[in-house]
Amino acid sequence: MSHSRLLELSAIISESTKALHDHLAKNDLPVPAFANGTTSVLANELSAVQDALVDATNELQDLLLPPRNFLFRLGAHNNLIPLQAIVRYDVPGKVPLQGDGITYAELASATGLSEQLLRRFLRYAITMRVFAETKGKVVHTAASRALIDPHLRGWLKTGSNEMWPAASRVVDAVTKWPGSQEPNETVGFLFHTAQYGGADFELQQGFTLASGNSQSIYNVFETDPSRAADFASTMHAFSTTPEMSLDHLTSYDLWKTCKSVVDVGGSTGKAALALATVHPHLHVTVQDLPTVIAGVGQDIAPELSSRVSFMSHDFLAENAAQPVKNADVYLLRWILHNWSDKYSIRILQSLRPALKKGARVLIMEVIMPEPGALPLWKEKDLRTMDMDMLTLFNSEERGLIEWQKLIHAADPHFRFVKATEPVGSALGIIEIEWDSI
Numbered sequence: 001m002s003h004s005r006l007l008e009l010s011a012i013i014s015e016s017t018k019a020l021h022d023h024l025a026k027n028d029l030p031v032p033a034f035a036n037g038t039t040s041v042l043a044n045e046l047s048a049v050q051d052a053l054v055d056a057t058n059e060l061q062d063l064l065l066p067p068r069n070f071l072f073r074l075g076a077h078n079n080l081i082p083l084q085a086i087v088r089y090d091v092p093g094k095v096p097l098q099g100d101g102i103t104y105a106e107l108a109s110a111t112g113l114s115e116q117l118l119r120r121f122l123r124y125a126i127t128m129r130v131f132a133e134t135k136g137k138v139v140h141t142a143a144s145r146a147l148i149d150p151h152l153r154g155w156l157k158t159g160s161n162e163m164w165p166a167a168s169r170v171v172d173a174v175t176k177w178p179g180s181q182e183p184n185e186t187v188g189f190l191f192h193t194a195q196y197g198g199a200d201f202e203l204q205q206g207f208t209l210a211s212g213n214s215q216s217i218y219n220v221f222e223t224d225p226s227r228a229a230d231f232a233s234t235m236h237a238f239s240t241t242p243e244m245s246l247d248h249l250t251s252y253d254l255w256k257t258c259k260s261v262v263d264v265g266g267s268t269g270k271a272a273l274a275l276a277t278v279h280p281h282l283h284v285t286v287q288d289l290p291t292v293i294a295g296v297g298q299d300i301a302p303e304l305s306s307r308v309s310f311m312s313h314d315f316l317a318e319n320a321a322q323p324v325k326n327a328d329v330y331l332l333r334w335i336l337h338n339w340s341d342k343y344s345i346r347i348l349q350s351l352r353p354a355l356k357k358g359a360r361v362l363i364m365e366v367i368m369p370e371p372g373a374l375p376l377w378k379e380k381d382l383r384t385m386d387m388d389m390l391t392l393f394n395s396e397e398r399g400l401i402e403w404q405k406l407i408h409a410a411d412p413h414f415r416f417v418k419a420t421e422p423v424g425s426a427l428g429i430i431e432i433e434w435d436s437i
C-alpha cells in the first residue's frame with residue numbers, strides 16, 4: 001500500500017461528509033445520531049455518498065488496527081450473547097423512548113435479570129452502540145430503538161436462537177459430508193429438525209427426506225408456532241425492504257406482452273397479486289406446498305379474484321411435472337437459492353413438459369457480484385446470505401456465470417435471454433426462453 005492511501009481515504013471521508021452534511025442541511029433533514037435513536041436511514045439519492053463513507057471509514061479503521069486486534073474483532077463470536085439477551089428479555093420495549101432513560105435497577109426488575117448481569121450484557125452491547133448510558137441511566141440508540149419493531153426483533157431471535165448454533169457446526173457438516181448437495185446433510189436441517197433446546201444435537205445423518213425432498217424448515221417450523229412466528233418475522237424483515245419491493249418485479253418489461261403467468265413457489269401470493277394489480281390483463285396461478293396454500297386467497301379483492309388462483313404443487317415430488325401447461329411465463333422468485341444445483345436442475349426440468357416454444361422462465365434471485373464490484377459493505381451483506389444458504393440448505397447464492405451453467409445443465413433448450421438488475425433491487429431477473437417444440 002502506498003503512503004498516500006491514508007491521504008486518499010481522508011480526502012474521500014472529508015469530501016463525502018461535506019456532501020452529506022450539505023444535503024441534510026439544505027433539505028432540513030436530521031443528522032444521523034446514536035443518542036436517543038435519531039434515524040440514520042439515508043434517502044436513496046445519498047447512497048453513493050453513504051457507500052463511499054462507510055467503505056472508506058471501515059478501510060481506515062481496518063488499516064489502523066494491529067492484525068491481532070483486527071482478528072479479535074472479527075472473531076468476536078460472543079457479540080450475539082448480549083443481543084440474544086436483549087431480545088429474549090425484551091429490553092428495547094422496557095427502555096423509555098423519551099426522557100432521560102431508566103436505571104439498571106429499574107430495568108433489572110422489569111426484565112427479571114439480576115442487575116449485575118443486566119449491566120454486563122448492556123455494557124457490552126453499548127460498545128456496539130446498541131443502547132447508550134448517560135449519567136448511569138440506559139437510553140436508546142438508533143439500533144436499540146429499531147428493535148422495538150417486532151419483525152426486526154423476530155429476525156434477531158431467529159438469528160441468535162437458530163442460526164447462531166447452526167452456524168457453529170457448518171464446518172463440521174462440510175467436513176463430514178464433503179461436496180454434498182443434500183439439504184438433509186447440513187447442520188441447519190439437522191438443527192431445525194432436532195428437538196428445540198439448543199445446539200446439543202448430534203451431527204448425524206439421521207434423515208431420509210420425505211416425499212421427494214419437499215421437507216424443509218418451512219414444514220418443520222409448522223410444528224412450533226413460536227419459532228415459526230420468529231422465522232416469519234425474519235422473512236418479513238427481509239422481504240419488506242425497498243430492495244425487495246415487488247415494484248422491481250412488476251416494472252419488468254416482459255409483462256406487457258404476455259397474458260398467463262405461473263408463480264412457482266409463490267407462497268401466499270403477494271407477487272401474484274402485485275402483478276395482477278399493476279397489469280390488469282394478466283392471469284396468475286400461484287403454486288406452493290399444500291400447507292402454505294391451504295386457506296390462502298379467501299380474502300382477495302373481487303377485481304383480482306378472477307385473475308389470481310392458487311393450487312398446491314410440490315415441485316420436487318416424485319415425477320413432479322408442471323401441471324399448468326402452455327403459460328407464457330413461469331416465475332421462480334427467490335426459490336432456487338434455497339436449493340443446490342442438483343435440486344435446482346430438477347426444479348427447472350420439472351417445468352419442461354408444460355413449456356410451449358417461446359415460453360419464458362424468469363428467475364428472480366440475487367446475482368452475486370464479482371469481488372470488488374460493489375461497495376464492500378454491501379458485498380459483505382450478500383456473502384452473509386450465501387453463508388446462510390450453506391448453513392440451512394446446502395445451497396448457495398450464485399453469480400451470473402453459475403446461473404448460466406445451471407440453466408444450461410438443466411436443458412440446452414433453455415436459452416439464456418438476458419439478466420437485468422433493476423436499480424435499487426436486491427434481486428436480479430434472469431430471463432430464459434424455451435427454445436424447443
Ligand SMILES: C[S@@+](CC[C@H](N)C(=O)[O-])C[C@H]1O[C@@H](n2cnc3c(N)ncnc32)[C@H](O)[C@@H]1O
Binds near residue numbers: 264292
Ligand atoms: C424464499 S420463499 C419465496 C416465496 C416467494 N416466491 C417470494 O418471492 O417471496 C420459498 C418458497 O418456496 C416454497 N417451497 C419450498 N419447497 C417447495 C416445494 N417442494 N414445492 C413448492 N414450493 C416449495 C416455500 O413454501 C416458500 O413459499
